[in-house]
Amino acid sequence: MMTIDDIEKRILAEVADIHKTPTGAYNIRYNGKAQSRNSTENIVISSKEDGTGIDIRIKDGTVNQSCCIPVVIAKTGLKDVVTNDFYIGENCDVQIVAGCGIHNCGDQDSQHDGLHRFFIGKNSKVKYVEKHYGEADDGSKGGNIMNPVTEIYLDEGAFMEMESTQIKGIDSTNRVTKAEIKKDAKLIVRERLLTNGTQEAESRIDADLIGENSSANIISRSVATDKSKSVFYSRIVGKAPCSGHSECDAIIMDDAKVLALPGLDALSPDAALIHEAAIGKIAGEQLIKLETLGLTPEEAEAAIIDGFLK
Amino acid sequence: MLKLENIRYEVADEKGSDKEILKNITLDIPEGKFVVITGPNGGGKSTLAKIIAGIYKPADGKIFFDGEDITDCSITDRANKGISFAFQQPVRFKGIEVLDLIRLAAKDKNLTPADACKYLSEVGLCARDYINREVDASLSGGELKRIEIATVLARKSRLTVFDEPEAGIDLWSFQNLIKVFEHIKELTKGTVIIISHQERILDIADEIIVIEKGEIASKGSRDEILPGILGSDAAVSMCHVQKEAMPRV
Numbered sequence: 001m002m003t004i005d006d007i008e009k010r011i012l013a014e015v016a017d018i019h020k021t022p023t024g025a026y027n028i029r030y031n032g033k034a035q036s037r038n039s040t041e042n043i044v045i046s047s048k049e050d051g052t053g054i055d056i057r058i059k060d061g062t063v064n065q066s067c068c069i070p071v072v073i074a075k076t077g078l079k080d081v082v083t084n085d086f087y088i089g090e091n092c093d094v095q096i097v098a099g100c101g102i103h104n105c106g107d108q109d110s111q112h113d114g115l116h117r118f119f120i121g122k123n124s125k126v127k128y129v130e131k132h133y134g135e136a137d138d139g140s141k142g143g144n145i146m147n148p149v150t151e152i153y154l155d156e157g158a159f160m161e162m163e164s165t166q167i168k169g170i171d172s173t174n175r176v177t178k179a180e181i182k183k184d185a186k187l188i189v190r191e192r193l194l195t196n197g198t199q200e201a202e203s204r205i206d207a208d209l210i211g212e213n214s215s216a217n218i219i220s221r222s223v224a225t226d227k228s229k230s231v232f233y234s235r236i237v238g239k240a241p242c243s244g245h246s247e248c249d250a251i252i253m254d255d256a257k258v259l260a261l262p263g264l265d266a267l268s269p270d271a272a273l274i275h276e277a278a279i280g281k282i283a284g285e286q287l288i289k290l291e292t293l294g295l296t297p298e299e300a301e302a303a304i305i306d307g308f309l310k
Numbered sequence: 311m312l313k314l315e316n317i318r319y320e321v322a323d324e325k326g327s328d329k330e331i332l333k334n335i336t337l338d339i340p341e342g343k344f345v346v347i348t349g350p351n352g353g354g355k356s357t358l359a360k361i362i363a364g365i366y367k368p369a370d371g372k373i374f375f376d377g378e379d380i381t382d383c384s385i386t387d388r389a390n391k392g393i394s395f396a397f398q399q400p401v402r403f404k405g406i407e408v409l410d411l412i413r414l415a416a417k418d419k420n421l422t423p424a425d426a427c428k429y430l431s432e433v434g435l436c437a438r439d440y441i442n443r444e445v446d447a448s449l450s451g452g453e454l455k456r457i458e459i460a461t462v463l464a465r466k467s468r469l470t471v472f473d474e475p476e477a478g479i480d481l482w483s484f485q486n487l488i489k490v491f492e493h494i495k496e497l498t499k500g501t502v503i504i505i506s507h508q509e510r511i512l513d514i515a516d517e518i519i520v521i522e523k524g525e526i527a528s529k530g531s532r533d534e535i536l537p538g539i540l541g542s543d544a545a546v547s548m549c550h551v552q553k554e555a556m557p558r559v
């Protein structure tokens with residue numbers, strides 16, 4: 001049996017919805033080392049020979065299975081770098097959960113830089129859920145830093161839906177997501193980001209639509225409060241008859257700053273690319289409506305943000 | 311139960327001088343009544359409703375609810391004392407689902423979807439299709455309007471003000487909507503104020519108040535007021551304009 005201390009328990013619940021020993025395939029990384037692991041017949045997890053991370057191999061035709069690879073850091077001053085590669089066969093339908101949580105108990109920065117590469121076989125469906133969360137002991141000055149890189153290679157007819165959420169406690173983040181999308185393949189990315197205090201978050205998404213009838217839909221929602229800063233870049237490149245859509249919506253509050261730089265790059269006359277972007281305060285009429293339902297202005301604001309980031 | 315005393319409201323016009331929207335409105339709305347406020351476009355009806363809900367503060371005058379002076383109460387306080395307001399143009403929210411909104415309205419985080427569905431069914435929406443829809447731009451105008459009414463129903467307030475609830479609602483559903491209003495009166499034993507231009511709604515009123523150019527032009531029981539409105543030039547020309555603006559089905 002693995003031993004899970006309280007901090008770890010809480011973080012696992014927060015980032016991966018794990019409340020006891022998980023079932024199915026999983027790999028829990030704790031303070032920079034693999035702590036526990038389980039492979040299944042169809043999902044095999046192994047350490048890379050050079051020790052830089054793990055390989056996850058999913059057999060052709062694996063359906064309705066999931067794999068969970070959370071990372072917990074409960075140390076101050078740890079810089080954890082890891083590369084995880086997912087080789088997903090053909091005709092699969094799987095869910096992958098990869099959360100990361102940092103509990104910083106001291107005055108040094110703790111950092112997790114994870115590179116996740118997804119090689120998704122023909123006609124496979126993958127739902128990828130990634131949650132980032134940070135917390136600190138009272139009075140500790142160390143920052144929580146996460147710089148995730150996600151590379152996605154979608155073979156013909158494959159589908160990936162990526163959901164990334166960072167709602168709390170990450171002081172600095174620099175997120176990069178890159179995708180290459182072949183014929184009839186489809187990518188959906190939903191990103192939710194909340195920054196407060198003096199946090200800074202930057203997210204860059206590049207999607208290359210290289211095959212006929214490929215598509216990408218990128219939906220980013222962010223809320224920036226206090227003195228935080230949030231930056232969003234996206235670039236959808238259409239190299240074939242394809243469709244791309246990106247939508248970036250930000251609520252800005254207090255003294256926060258938000259920068260959104262969406263980019264569309266059509267290299268084929270049959271690339272249909274659309275972008276929508278909006279940055280603004282919470283609409284006054286939304287607050288008023290919820291106040292007429294009996295919510296205080298503060299409760300109304302919280303309800304609006306909750307819904308927006310859900 | 312609701313008393314307005316000498317309510318005046320003004321806004322700064324384009325030139326920066328004051329424009330009077332409501333002039334000296336005094337009203338006494340008794341308990342358990344079905345009151346319809348009508349009158350020409352731009353007369354000040356919505357403004358008056360917003361003053362009752364606390365969204366606008368009057369320049370002069372006082373508002374009493376159950377004898378208590380609520381002139382300086384916030385929107386939230388008034389809502390919690392039992393005043394509800396259904397907007398003429400309902401607000402949309404990204405990410406908030408119909409169920410969330412009904413739960414907020416009912417002040418019950420654990421309200422079951424089944425219970426929430428009752429309110430939707432009441433306004434003629436197939437509840438299962440809507441309960442998890444977001445209250446965002448994907449809803450049609452009529453759908454949004456019904457959801458607005460459903461959230462207000464969930465509050466079961468003693469005083470409910472509906473601002474043109476019929477707008478955008480199709481004829482078939484309109485029939486049922488009338489039943490909803492009758493039902494609220496039974497349910498809450500409270501008072502319902504409806505701002506409306508519809509004869510069918512005027513028909514079920516206990517009292518009718520006509521507001522024109524920021525003033526009460528007339529008020530009284532339905533039998534006293536209705537014949538006058540239907541015969542008057544103002545109502546005829548107003549209906550005419552509305553019909554023209556309506557797309558033909």
Ligand SMILES: Nc1ncnc2c1ncn2[C@@H]1O[C@H](COP(=O)(O)OP(=O)(O)OP(=O)(O)O)[C@@H](O)[C@H]1O
Nearest residue numbers: 321322323331349350351352353354355356357358
């Ligand atoms: N902020 C404002 N600035 C200028 N004029 C305003 C403002 N708010 C309201 N008004 C004016 O006040 C008048 C009353 O508006 P109100 O919305 O109360 O009318 P209404 O009776 O509800 O009309 P309708 O039947 O068209 O809904 C209108 O002439 C409107 O243009």
Ligand SMILES: [Mg+2]
Nearest residue numbers: 355356357398
């Ligand atoms: Mg109006």
